[in-house]
Every structure is written in structure tokens, then in C-alpha cells.
Amino acid sequence: MEKFLSNGIALLLLFVSAVSGPASSGGQEHRSNGSAQDKFVGAWRLVWLEAEGSDGKMFKADSIGLLVFTRDGHMSVQVMERNPQVQTAAGPEQYSQGGYEASFGRYEIDEDTHTFTYHVEGALVPTLVGKDLPRAFELSGKQLIVKSTGPDERWRVAWEHY
Numbered sequence: 001m002e003k004f005l006s007n008g009i010a011l012l013l014l015f016v017s018a019v020s021g022p023a024s025s026g027g028q029e030h031r032s033n034g035s036a037q038d039k040f041v042g043a044w045r046l047v048w049l050e051a052e053g054s055d056g057k058m059f060k061a062d063s064i065g066l067l068v069f070t071r072d073g074h075m076s077v078q079v080m081e082r083n084p085q086v087q088t089a090a091g092p093e094q095y096s097q098g099g100y101e102a103s104f105g106r107y108e109i110d111e112d113t114h115t116f117t118y119h120v121e122g123a124l125v126p127t128l129v130g131k132d133l134p135r136a137f138e139l140s141g142k143q144l145i146v147k148s149t150g151p152d153e154r155w156r157v158a159w160e161h162y
Contacts, residue, residue, distance in 0.1 A: 036111045039139055040069040044159035046079060047143065050152040067144075067159050069107065075118065076104035097124050114138065115149060 015066040046065035053059050064078035095101045103123035109116040118133040131146020134149045 036109050036137075036139065037071075039109075040109065040116075040144070041071050043068050043162045044144060046160060047158040047160045049079070049158075050156045058154070065101075066161075072107050074104070075107045077080055077104075078102045094125055094127065100124065123152065 003006040006105060008049055022146035044066070046063060049061040049063045049065075050058050050105045062082045063079050064082065065077065067075070069075045079096070079101040082100035083095070094149045095103075101124065103120050103125075106119040107116050108119070115136050116132055118135060120128045122131060123129055135146050136149050138145045142159070142161045144159045146159070148154075
């Protein structure tokens, strides 16, 4: 369960960085008509995190989180599992520790491929520091849906713009 939470957090980190500057009136309209980067900028709350269980089936993790993207290309993510399970062997990548995931770094968006790369500069889990984590994204209304591009990681996370 913690492995899945970690995967979801990594997705979160990839999609949100800190909000740069105060919100202006009509901000939602600006986001809906601008570039993908314009749409990413701001704070996002975790709507749902879907991960693969030890039985191979997908489940919704009971988690809360915050993802922040800044206009200058920085992001941070925090995800907390409400009822963390005992740590199990990590999958391809471990993103959380004790049911909590936190990291920050830079991000780059490729609008043509609907992907972004999260360049981790700091993280609760030290093995993530220095990694480049590619993520696929879909923007739908006020939601940002993120998933790993790695074939051995099965998770999806949805964020909603505050």
C-alpha cells in the first residue's frame, strides 16, 4: 500500500509546484486558455490516488495531498496516507516512507506528448534525489490526471486546482 502511495506522490510532485504570485481575478479563465504550463501553475489538492495492490488489482488509496507548480518551473508534492500499512518491499521506485511522501524540484512540460519530467532535487526518500521522473498527464476541466510512463509502475492520481 505504501509503495502505491509513494507512486502517487511522485505523480503529484511532477504536476504541481508552488503558486507564483498572487491570484488575479479571472485566473481560471486564463488557465483554461493558456499553455499547459499556465494550466499547471498553482496549488492542487489530491482527489484520488489509484494504485496496484499486492494482489495485482487496482484500488483507491485513502490519502490526502498537495501539489504545487510555480511559473518558473519548480514544483513540490506532499501526500499522506490516512491509514498507512506496514512498509512492504518497494516496487521499481519507492516514493514514500511511513505513509508520507514529500519532494521538490523542477519540472519541464512537453505539450506535444502530454508528458512532463520531474527533476527531483530534494525528497523524504533520499534515493529519489537526482532522479528524473517522466509522467504522462491529462488536463480535464479543473483536474490534472497523472500517471507514470514506466511500464512497471501502475498508478494514477487526480489533482484538482484550488
